Amino acid sequence: ELKVEQNPLFLSMQEGKNYTIYCNYSTTSDRLYWYRQDPGKSLESLFVLLSNGAVKQEGRLMASLDTKARLSTLHITAAVHDLSATYFCAVAGWETSGSRLTFGEGTQLTVNP
Amino acid sequence: KAGVTQTPRYLIKTRGQQVTLSCSPISGHRSVSWYQQTPGQGLQFLFEYFSETQRNKGNFPGRFSGRQFSNSRSEMNVSTLELGDSALYLCASSLDRPTGELFFGEGSRLTVL
Numbered sequence: 001e002l003k004v005e006q007n008p009l010f011l012s013m014q015e016g017k018n019y020t021i022y023c024n025y026s027t028t029s030d031r032l033y034w035y036r037q038d039p040g041k042s043l044e045s046l047f048v049l050l051s052n053g054a055v056k057q058e059g060r061l062m063a064s065l066d067t068k069a070r071l072s073t074l075h076i077t078a079a080v081h082d083l084s085a086t087y088f089c090a091v092a093g094w095e096t097s098g099s100r101l102t103f104g105e106g107t108q109l110t111v112n113p
Numbered sequence: 114k115a116g117v118t119q120t121p122r123y124l125i126k127t128r129g130q131q132v133t134l135s136c137s138p139i140s141g142h143r144s145v146s147w148y149q150q151t152p153g154q155g156l157q158f159l160f161e162y163f164s165e166t167q168r169n170k171g172n173f174p175g176r177f178s179g180r181q182f183s184n185s186r187s188e189m190n191v192s193t194l195e196l197g198d199s200a201l202y203l204c205a206s207s208l209d210r211p212t213g214e215l216f217f218g219e220g221s222r223l224t225v226l
Binding site: 030033035040043044045048054088090092100101102103104105106 | 146148155156157159161168171203206213214215216217218219220
């Protein structure tokens, strides 16, 4: 059974600081996703990572994937208040066709002025 | 381009009743998947439909069912509602390519009293 673990689960940081969210998964996967969710809202797609060593960046967020270590990271650079949200990673197992994703517990990020 | 549309957005039911939720995917998307989000269990996969066929199914009881129509619109049904079925039900659509990016709707928030 595919398991996905994120840490930390709660992250409070100051504006302007850098931090990294980690996502570990238990079995081989060929697709890893990062999503953002604001309170009471749906999931917003941030990144799709498809291969070992993949790195994608959008604004102050950068995601990377190490399939050998079964680890993805979401790095936040110079955080701003608008980044406050819950961030989820999700993994599709290699044996699974289609869109069956296993989600991590989510990391609740609060950026304080 | 219209996004994923879910209806109704909010609904309140009582135990024992049944409910039907609807999802219209992004035009051209043939894969529709459903997820349940609760504070206790997080995001859990319910099922996925592709070309009117259920392709994947999560670990939910038979009270949870779904279907997909020829126009790719999907419905899910929950019968004999229990208090624990209170959740945000999210629908996602995708093009079903190797990139497999999923786009989520705003969700249907079900409260069971």
